[in-house]
Amino acid sequence: MRLARGLAALAAVFCLAAAADPRDRLADPAQEARARALFEQIRCVVCQNESIDDSEADLARDLRQTVRAQVAAGRSNAEIRRFLVQRYGEFILLRPRFSAANAVAWLAPFVIVTAGVAVLLARTRRPAPPGEAPAPEAALTPEEESRLARLRDG
Amino acid sequence: MTAELGSFALVLALVLSLAQAGFSIAGRVRGSAVLAGAGEGAAAGAFLGVAFAFAALMIAFVTSDFSVANVAENSHTAKPLLYKIAGVWGSHDGSMLLWCLALTGFGAVIALGGGGLPARLKATAVATQGVLGALFLAYAVFASNPLLRLANPPVEGASLNPILQDPFLAIHPPFLYAGYVGMSVVYSLAVAALIEGRVDAAWARWVRPWALASWSLLTIGITLGSFWAYYELGWGGWWAWDPVENASFMPWIAATALLHSAVVTEKRGALAAWTVFLALMAFTFSMLGAFLVRSGVLMSVHAFAVNPRRGMLLLAILGVAAGSGFGLFAWRAPSLPPGGLFAAVSRETALVVNNIFLSAAVATVLLGTLYPLIRQALTGDMASFGAPYYNLTFTPLMAVVLLILPIGPLLAWKRADLGGALRRLWAAALVALAAGALVFALVQPRKALAAFGVALGVWLVAGSIAELADRSRLGKVGAGEALRRLRGLPRGAWGMTLAHVGIGVFVLGAAFETAWRVEAAKVMGVGDRLTLGVYELNLKSVGPVEGPNFAAERAMISVTRAGREVCQATPARRFYPVQRQTTSKVAICPPGVSDVYIVLGDRRTGDAGQPVWLVRAYWNRWSRLIFAGPLIMALGGLISLSDRRLRFGLPQRAAKAALEPAE
Numbered sequence: 001m002r003l004a005r006g007l008a009a010l011a012a013v014f015c016l017a018a019a020a021d022p023r024d025r026l027a028d029p030a031q032e033a034r035a036r037a038l039f040e041q042i043r044c045v046v047c048q049n050e051s052i053d054d055s056e057a058d059l060a061r062d063l064r065q066t067v068r069a070q071v072a073a074g075r076s077n078a079e080i081r082r083f084l085v086q087r088y089g090e091f092i093l094l095r096p097r098f099s100a101a102n103a104v105a106w107l108a109p110f111v112i113v114t115a116g117v118a119v120l121l122a123r124t125r126r127p128a129p130p131g132e133a134p135a136p137e138a139a140l141t142p143e144e145e146s147r148l149a150r151l152r153d154g
Numbered sequence: 155m156t157a158e159l160g161s162f163a164l165v166l167a168l169v170l171s172l173a174q175a176g177f178s179i180a181g182r183v184r185g186s187a188v189l190a191g192a193g194e195g196a197a198a199g200a201f202l203g204v205a206f207a208f209a210a211l212m213i214a215f216v217t218s219d220f221s222v223a224n225v226a227e228n229s230h231t232a233k234p235l236l237y238k239i240a241g242v243w244g245s246h247d248g249s250m251l252l253w254c255l256a257l258t259g260f261g262a263v264i265a266l267g268g269g270g271l272p273a274r275l276k277a278t279a280v281a282t283q284g285v286l287g288a289l290f291l292a293y294a295v296f297a298s299n300p301l302l303r304l305a306n307p308p309v310e311g312a313s314l315n316p317i318l319q320d321p322f323l324a325i326h327p328p329f330l331y332a333g334y335v336g337m338s339v340v341y342s343l344a345v346a347a348l349i350e351g352r353v354d355a356a357w358a359r360w361v362r363p364w365a366l367a368s369w370s371l372l373t374i375g376i377t378l379g380s381f382w383a384y385y386e387l388g389w390g391g392w393w394a395w396d397p398v399e400n401a402s403f404m405p406w407i408a409a410t411a412l413l414h415s416a417v418v419t420e421k422r423g424a425l426a427a428w429t430v431f432l433a434l435m436a437f438t439f440s441m442l443g444a445f446l447v448r449s450g451v452l453m454s455v456h457a458f459a460v461n462p463r464r465g466m467l468l469l470a471i472l473g474v475a476a477g478s479g480f481g482l483f484a485w486r487a488p489s490l491p492p493g494g495l496f497a498a499v500s501r502e503t504a505l506v507v508n509n510i511f512l513s514a515a516v517a518t519v520l521l522g523t524l525y526p527l528i529r530q531a532l533t534g535d536m537a538s539f540g541a542p543y544y545n546l547t548f549t550p551l552m553a554v555v556l557l558i559l560p561i562g563p564l565l566a567w568k569r570a571d572l573g574g575a576l577r578r579l580w581a582a583a584l585v586a587l588a589a590g591a592l593v594f595a596l597v598q599p600r601k602a603l604a605a606f607g608v609a610l611g612v613w614l615v616a617g618s619i620a621e622l623a624d625r626s627r628l629g630k631v632g633a634g635e636a637l638r639r640l641r642g643l644p645r646g647a648w649g650m651t652l653a654h655v656g657i658g659v660f661v662l663g664a665a666f667e668t669a670w671r672v673e674a675a676k677v678m679g680v681g682d683r684l685t686l687g688v689y690e691l692n693l694k695s696v697g698p699v700e701g702p703n704f705a706a707e708r709a710m711i712s713v714t715r716a717g718r719e720v721c722q723a724t725p726a727r728r729f730y731p732v733q734r735q736t737t738s739k740v741a742i743c744p745p746g747v748s749d750v751y752i753v754l755g756d757r758r759t760g761d762a763g764q765p766v767w768l769v770r771a772y773w774n775r776w777s778r779l780i781f782a783g784p785l786i787m788a789l790g791g792l793i794s795l796s797d798r799r800l801r802f803g804l805p806q807r808a809a810k811a812a813l814e815p816a817e
Contacts, residue, residue, distance in 0.1 A: 008581025022677060043538050049396050049453045051540070054388065096525075101533060105525045109518040109547045116510030124498040150160060 026068055035071045038080060041063060043092050051094055157222050157301045160210025164251075164299065167258060168291040169201030170196045174261070174284030182277040190277040197280055200287055201258040207613075208255050211300050212242050221307035224248060224300040227676040230313030232703040232734055240324040241314045243331075246448060246461045247300035252327065254290050256335035261287055264339050271360055277414045279339075286338055289471045297464050313703070315458060316730040316737050319740035322382040326375060327549075333372025334440040337405055340412070341437035344430045345479055348486040353426040355600040358419035361433060363795055365416060366649075368407040368436075370791030376402050377784040379498060387753060389455050392780055395541045397452035401443035401524045404516055408436040411512040414505045422567060424493025427666035429507070430769065434483060438476040439516070445469050451527065473599075497569040504562035511555035520549045558609055558619025558662065559654060564624065582620040585614035597670055599600060607665025614658025622779025651793025656786030663747075672773040677758065679766045687773040689750055690714045691723075696754075696767065704728040707738070709754045709767065713743060720744040725754035725769075749774040 026032040039053035044060040052060040052067075063084075069081045084092050097101045176197035181190030187757040211224070215238045220226040229238055245254040259281040268276050294300075323790040343361050347353045379402065383389035390396055392643045419429045449465020450457050496502035522539040529537050560582065565576035566660045590609025594600060623629070624669075625643060626636040672687040692712045699706040708726040712719055723741035729738070757766030 005623030015164050020675060022675060041540070041542055043540065048455045048457055049394070050388070050455060052392065054390060056388070089536060091536035091538055096537050096539050096544075100531060102525070102537065105521045105539065105543070106547070108521055109514045109551055112514040112517050112550060113510055116513065117507070119505065120506050120510065121498070124496065124503060 004014060024064065024068070026072055028072075030070075031071050034077070035064075037067045038067055038071070041094050042084060043094050045088050045092055132138065156210045157219070157303060158212050159492075160207040160214075161299060161301045163203045163206035163210070163292070164301065164466055166294055167200045167207065167254075168288060168295050170203055171258070171261075171284050171287035171291050172202040173279065174200055175264075175281045175288060176284075178277045178284060179283035182274055185274075187273065190273065193277065193284065194265035195260045197258070197284065197287075198290075200284075201255075204255045204291070204438070207301065208242070208251055210554070211248060211251065212239060214301070215239065215242050218311065220309070220311050221303050222300075226304060226308050226311045228314050229311040230703065231310065231765045232732075233298065233313055234702050235326055236321065237319045238315055241329075243327050243686075244314050244318050244323060245300065245462070247294075247298045249327065249331075250294055250298050250448070251300055251334060252331050254287070255296050256331050256397045256621060257283075257290055257338055258287050260309070260336055260339050263714050264342070268360075269300065275343075275346050275350050275352065275357075275360075278349050279342040279708060281415065282342035282345045284617065286342070286475060289475065293464075293467055293471060294560045296458070297467050300460075301649075312730045313730075315726070316704070316735050317386065317388075318458060319703075319730075320382065320386070325383055327380040328375075329378060330375030331785055332372075333375045334402075334405060334443065335366050336364060336368025336371055337409060337437040337440045340368065340433045341475075344433035345431060348482045349487065351489065353419070353422050353430055355423050355488050357551045358426075358429060361412070361429075362416050362420065365409060365412050365433070365436070366791050366795045369406070369413060370394050370795065371787045372402070372406050372409065373784050373788040373791065376406060376789070377781055380784075381781050383456070384781075385740050385742060385751075387740060395522065396454050396456060396545045397523050398447050398454040398456035400519045401446045404519055404523075407516040408432055408439050409511055411509050411516070414438055414508045414690060416513075418493075418502055420497035420503050422494045422496070423491075424496065424502060425509075426489040426493060426508070427490045430487065430490075431483060432509075434476070437553070438472070438479070440477060441468075441472040445472050446523070446622075452523065460727035474569070488647050493570075494778045496567070497780060499565065499568045500571045501562065501565045501567045503557075503564050507558065508555060508562065514551055517547055518544070522547075553606075553610065556657065559614060559657075560621065563618075563650065563654075574585055578624050579617055579620050582613060582616035585616045586610070593666075597737060601669045604665050604669030607669070608662060609661075611658045611662030611665060614661060616654050618654040618658065622651055634741050644726045645797035646794045648791040649792075649797070652790030652793060653787045654790075656782070656783045656788075656790060659779050659786055660783025663776045663781075663783060666776035667774050669779060670775050672775070673771070675768050675770040678769045679764050680758055684771060686750065686771045688715055689720070689773060691750075691752065691769070691771055693767075693769065696765070699726065701728065702734065707754070707757065709769070711741070711752055711769070713750050713752075721750070723750065723752045725752045727754055727756070742786065747778045749777045751777075754793075 020032070020036065023032050026035060030039045036053065042052045042063060043054045044050045044055040044057055044063065046059045047057050050057075050060070054060075065085075068081060070083065075083075081093060090097065096105065110145055113114045173289030174193050176193075177189050177196055181193055182188070211222075213219075214222045214225045215229050216235070218225065218229060218238070219231075219233045224245055224247050228241050228248070233241070241248070243249045261280070264283060267282050268279070294640070294798070340361055343357070343364065344786055346356050347488075379399070380392045383399075384392040393399060410434075414427065415425050415429045418425045445465060445468040446452055447454075447456075448460065448468055450462050450463060522699055523542050525539055526537050527732045529535070545663045560579055561572075561575050565572070586609045589612040590605045593608045594602060594605035597605075621639065622637075622643075625647065628636040628641040631639070674684055674691075676682070676684045678684060678693045680693055680695055682693050684693075691711075692713050692714065694710040695711045696707060699708045705725045706728040708724055711725065713721050713723055721743035723743050725741040726739040728737050728739060729735075738753060741754075742749050746752060749772075751772040751774050753770040755770065758766050758768065758790030761768040
């Protein structure tokens with residue numbers, strides 16, 4: 001069972017690492033997989049809008065080499081990202097950091113949904129204002145019910 | 155001579171657009187049918203003028219008239235005829251002319267075909283359309299005229315960017331632009347409704363066919379673009395959250411929200427102000443898209459035909475059109491009548507929830523696209539919002555709303571029974587859970603999230619089928635009776651079901667392809683083999699090919715599965731001597747839901763001095779569902795459009811038909 005799981009993991013690693021140029025690949029498949037996952041999150045800073053995983057630009061090749069070397073040297077993903085940000089600025093990270101400057105972009109989607117649902121709940125649960133007759137459409141009369149049933153059953 | 159006539163026609167179209175606005179306003183103010191009719195005639199004339207200019211440019215391209223600057227910059231005598239024709243919209247100026255053609259075209263259709271509209275509303279809408287036409291035609295005439303001559307014409311043209319020389323250039327932009335600009339009619343009807351103070355069920359019914367048609371066209375346009383990006387190397391695959399892709403996605407999301415909120419306005423008279431807001435928003439996003447794409451203000455892999463200086467003019471047009479539209483909204487919307495009441499569990503609530511999530515989705519895409527610009531302007535440093543940002547914000551939001559989608563159509567208006575709706579979906583839920591569990595157990599490597607994605611896709615498809623079964627009362631009445639009921643369903647109902655099935659099919663493909671794509675790469679000589687999942691690739695030969703305006707190196711690769719050949723793939727590398735540029739033509743085979751996707755790399759020298767090539771291959775499993783799904787959605791939109799209840803000029807007859815007993 002453990003062997004099967006190990007093989008499955010290995011297969012996953014291979015299919016991830018496989019499309020890289022064979023001469024650039026790291027010998028250890030697990031390290032190569034980690035490098036490939038990182039490539040997808042790093043911008044080719046001279047390209048129009050590509051990750052270094054996609055780009056054939058020279059700089060992308062250099063960056064891939066840098067990342068692979070650092071992965072091989074045993075540095076963590078966070079360390080590698082920090083190194084790249086120091087060198088090229090935050091622009092190089094395709095996944096923006098969760099920082100004060102980016103908080104609006106990260107939180108807005110969820111704030112909008114929460115606010116929208118809150119407004120909806122307030123509207124639908126609001127009791128009828130005092131002094132006003134209950135909405136006539138709130139309930140059906142027995143006559144309407146039977147007509148509805150007739151319509152429904154054709 | 156043709157180019158001068160074309161320029162003249164373009165100026166004439168501008169004047170006619172102004173006349174269209176002027177006559178229509180005068181007709182509305184004085185209540186004169188003659189003046190309003192003159193405005194409608196001017197709208198038709200403006201369209202004919204732009205069509206003439208467009209034809210003149212096309213003739214210049216086809217005849218390789220390099221005295222026209224745009225042709226000299228974007229064409230070449232050796233370019234195939236298809237790309238001479240499609241090259242008309244391959245440049246900034248030409249694409250803006252296509253935009254104007256669609257804009258005046260829609261203006262002419264509403265002027266001549268909007269017979270069912272009340273005279274005052276129609277005159278105001280035609281006037282608004284005229285103002286929009288005048289704004290964009292002024293831009294085309296004064297800043298972006300593609301028919302200008304060169305004093306010293308070159309003997310040969312510079313030709314079109316090789317990467318754009320693809321059959322999809324002929325079909326992707328026309329669909330996309332028709333979709334973008336179709337929203338202008340929705341915008342004009344919204345402005346007219348605000349001015350006339352009339353936003354009711356009838357108005358929502360008039361808006362819906364235009365919204366449906368533009369939404370369907372936009373869906374097709376985006377899908378074509380997505381497929382093009384998928385097979386064009388270096389464009390980031392079928393969806394990369396690239397700013398240009400986002401620019402087309404924002405009006406689409408707004409239009410999707412509009413389609414759903416307009417139903418509430420039409421059936422229940424509620425959400426009137428919100429529906430008008432979305433109608434204004436859809437075209438605003440279209441214009442924002444034109445600005446973002448054409449100004450090059452954002453970095454994109456799809457940045458072609460970019461012109462920053464004139465981008466500012468487009469921003470000004472956007473400001474004028476959107477500013478006056480929303481200004482009018484702020485002034486008039488508070489006076490709109492409030493809508494009908496509904497309970498917390500009802501069809502209305504379901505559609506409002508849909509709108510809340512779609513609004514959050516469009517805000518996410520807008521923020522992700524513009525935030526780098528905003529941050530740079532405020533703090534001076536640059537940030538990137540790439541695919542990982544959207545995967546953590548947009549994707550979970552959509553997963554939630556898609557999860558509750560099948561319940562919505564089963565809820566009644568005003569007050570619904572949630573338990574009853576869920577009971578009618580238990581079979582669909584069971585099928586979805588079983589499919590998810592099966593995929594989780596069988597597909598290696600195990601991925602829980604992707605298995606959830608598959609279950610979600612199946613849930614959407616099965617839920618839609620369950621809704622159809624419920625409507626036909628299958629199981630409660632005989633099969634013949636159920637079939638008769640199915641046939642009797644209005645086209646609009648079929649359209650909705652198909653659109654929901656389509657999104658399910660898309661989710662299936664997107665989840666499976668993203669999670670379980672198999673990749674392989676190998677430096678191969680002739681005769682070498684490469685294993686790709688269940689397939690084996692055998693490089694049979696590599697030979698030269700002469701194209702009309704390129705020289706290529708093409709490989710012949712036999713793809714076998716379990717010893718049997720399933721297809722022959724011919725990936726190639728093309729060299730275009732005019733631009734001194736190399737492009738890669740990938741090969742996609744075999745037929746089925748999954749693609750074997752093969753890329754031929756550059757030639758290298760092997761150990762023994764023989765030529766070898768780096769071959770990359772991908773087994774993109776279920777990838778075709780990604781494109782089939784949205785096409786099913788668009789088909790749903792078009793079927794819904796053919797519903798007689800929505801047809802223009804037929805409200806009276808349709809109302810009469812509804813009164814007659816069903817056969």
